[in-house]
Amino acid sequence: MKDINKKNILFSDADGNFSVHTNEEVIASRLNNWKGWKCSAGVNNLHITADGNIYTGTCKVGGLKGNVFDSGVIFPEHWITCTKEWCMCAPEMQLLKSKDHKKVISYDELKNFSDVKVDPVWVGPVSVNKIKDYPLTITWDIGRRCNYQCSYCPPSTSNTFEVHKTYGSLKFGVDNIHKNFCRDKKASWIFTGGEPTINPSYLEIVKLLHNDLHHLVHTQSNGSREGNYYSELINYSSIGFSVHLEQFNQKKFLEACQAIAIKKESLEENMRQNFSIRIMVPPNELPKAIELKNDILKLTSAHQINSVNLAPLYQKNNGEELMDYSQEEINSIVNS
Ligand code: SF4
Ligand code: SF4
Known part of the structure; x- marks a missing residue:
């Protein structure tokens, strides 16, 4: 097999x-x-937008269900x-x-x-195990604020000025979903942005979910923070990096990857959270992406990185269409 x-x-x-x-x-x-x-979607999954609006999924099939910062939301009970x-x-x-x-x-x-x-x-x-232990998924775009300005990222997804949500607002939203959607079930919470880790309250919210409410947390980050931030975060959350070649600082990024891998090595095996890396490949940038992948795989404790994949990008104004790749490029990305 x-x-x-x-x-x-x-x-x-x-x-x-x-x-x-x-x-x-x-x-x-x-x-x-x-x-x-x-x-x-909707029964086993929710998507919460940067404005707190609740949908069955990012696809928005089934329509708006309410807002995470309001009480009295009626959650779906039937498959769509x-x-x-x-x-x-x-x-x-x-x-x-x-x-x-x-x-x-x-x-x-x-x-x-x-x-x-x-x-x-x-x-x-x-x-x-995902089905048995954590049957629910909540994907939450915690805010649009991002420290990067990728040329292919639409303004509906990110900006550099949005005000961070406070700890109080985020805790209200977490409690709302925990009590009224999860009820007694455990969930995987996936946080994205913008860049979720630049919210000053982010780590505290992750600790609340992990330590107090015993849910599973995954953080999708652009990998731009210092290694010591991520090596604390990995105690409470899986981490997925999406690397944006036109914006990232390679030296700092590799140091962050190294810090996580070394931290994982020091943890008991059953405490090790997943750490995966996805290199976003613009058209004609395949050689650079492959070189970066090879550099990542040479890091100390690289075996602690669960996966390093290449991924294609979508058009800025049409999130359902890939950018303009040759078939050869797409085949290499898929088989990376
Ligand atoms: S796009 Fe269709 S299959 Fe995918 S989550 Fe939405 S309803 Fe389900
Ligand atoms: S890192 Fe992600 S959210 Fe930020 S600008 Fe780039 S694509 Fe958009």
């Missing part, structure tokens, strides 16, 4: 034959079309029918989905692994 550790999306046919794929592979190979399928051509958000691609809503095979029933894509009737995460 192929190494399936990096793979996070599972496709199964009705007989339990299954194949597994990376997010990048699914997007670049256009396997992410589930229009007309039933999807658990997907109306989108493409499912574009990595955590949402991994949500349970079913072609006819009649059959979602249990993971115990999966039988034969296939090296090539099976024709799926349901899709879900590769990790069985």
Whole structure:
């Protein structure tokens, strides 16, 4: 069997034959079309925008459900029918989905692994533990404020001036979701931005979720902070870096990666959070991205980095269309 550790999306046919794929592979190979399928977004997943608006997912299928900073939000109880051509958000691609809503095979029933894509009737995460231990996902764009200004990033996603939300506001939102959406279930909370770590209250909110409420936290960062910040954060949160080649400082970035890897090495194995890196590759920048990947893999304790993948970028004004890549570039990115 192929190494399936990096793979996070599972496709199964009705007989339990299954194949597994990376997010990048699914997007670049256009396997992410589930229009007309039933999807658990809203029941197993929420997306909260930078303004606190609550949707079933970043796709906004099913419409607005309320605002995280208000009480009295009514959370969905039924799966929705997907109306989108493409499912574009990595955590949402991994949500349970079913072609006819009649059959979602249990993971115990999966039988034969296939090296090539099976024709799926349901899709879900590769990790069985994710379903059992942390069945819910909340993706929260905690604010638009970012210290970078990537040329391909739309102003609806980031700016350099938005006021940071206070600890009090964020705690109200966390308590609201914990009590009224999670109820007794555990959730994976995925924070993005803008750049989430530049909010001065971010670390305290992560500690609240991890230490007091016992949820799982993942931080998606551009990797621009000092190593000592990330080596504290990794105690409470998984970390995913999205590297933006036109903005980043390579020396500082590698030092941050090194600090996390060394910190992970010093922790008990069961305390080690996931640390993954995604190098965003603009057209014609593949050699630079491959060189950076090789430099990352040479770091001390690099084996503590769970994955280093290359990823394509989307057009600034059309988040469903990739930038202009040659087929050769796309193949190299997907197979990196
Ligand atoms: S776009 Fe994705 S998350 Fe949204 S409804 Fe469709 S399959 Fe579900
Ligand atoms: S780091 Fe991310 S959020 Fe910030 S400008 Fe770049 S793409 Fe946008």
